[in-house]
Amino acid sequence: MKNVLTNTKKGILMVAILATVMGFANEVSIKNFKKDLKATALTIEDVKEGNLLSIKDDHGITLYKEMIKQSGIYTKGFDLTELPDGSYFFELDKEIEIKTIPFTVKSNKVTFNKEKETTIYKPFVREENGLIYISQLALDLEPLKISVHALYYDSSSEIVYKETIKGIQNIERVFKLETGSYKIVFNFNNKELTKYINN
Template sequence: MKNVLSNTKKVILIVATMATVMGYANEISLTRYGKDLKSTALTIENVKEGNLLFIKDVYGSVLYKEVIEQTGLYTKGFDLTALPDGNYSFELEKDMEIKTMPFTVDFKEVTVNENQETTVYKPHVDQKDGLIYITKLAPAKEPLAVKVFGLYDNDSELLFSETITDTQSIERIYKLEAGRYKIVFSTNNKEFTKFINK
């Protein structure tokens, strides 16, 4: 009976999460406007104060960074034609996810690559009763590499490493002794770091 309830809760959680994901599918849009259509308006629904907006080049270098100051609807105009020819992306970093919308600048013409828009779900770390809980949504069953480092004065030591694959709902529990730790997560060509003091 416990297994049935536990599995039912997991299914409800996954369905609720996927419904939320579907609800955010069209939350970022670009509209070209102005004389000669040089300016581009970026509109993002459902932003929260503290979210981060970036414009990055193909190498991941940050060309523009803004901290969202108001919850709700975000709209801002950009002259993307001022960028050199190449591939770029808008990246919106929220609490639990990073949404990326790629675009290309070619001879002062901006093309939005909507079919290449992606969402990466960030790992979530929680401490409770001396245990470390790690959860992450991985809709495409993308792997998550986890490395746990012990921090000692000015030195660190790799204590544990694993790569989790073939699951859409990643859930792990670690028991760590008292001390200072750094947990490094790698997924979708992105790296996330969490520091823990126990």
């Protein structure tokens, strides 16, 4: 009976996540203006205050960065034709996901490739009743490295747990940590995310 309830909960969670993913499918629209106007209008639905929008080149170097100041619909014009020929992408860093929108510039012409847009889900951490819950949706079975560091008053730290999780789509871990301060470092998809815990 316990297994049935656990599997039912997991099934409901996966349906909810898939519904959320499908909801994001049409949230970004891009318009290139012709003739005298060189601007590209970027419109993103359902942004939240504090989301980070960046333009990066294909080496990951940040060329532009903006913190979203208002929740709702974000619209802004960019003159991307001034960029040198090459590959670039918009990156929208949200609470639980990072969305990339790739484009190329060639001879002052900007081309977006909708088929190569990606969404990466970030690890999610929550505390409840003295337990630390970690979850991540890894659609492409990408590995997740977790390291938990105990932080001490003299500014030193010690790794108390380390793990690399591979080949799992719905990653879930639960930790019970002794009272204190901790830093949890996640490495995934060539990105690093740090969360601090005080319990």
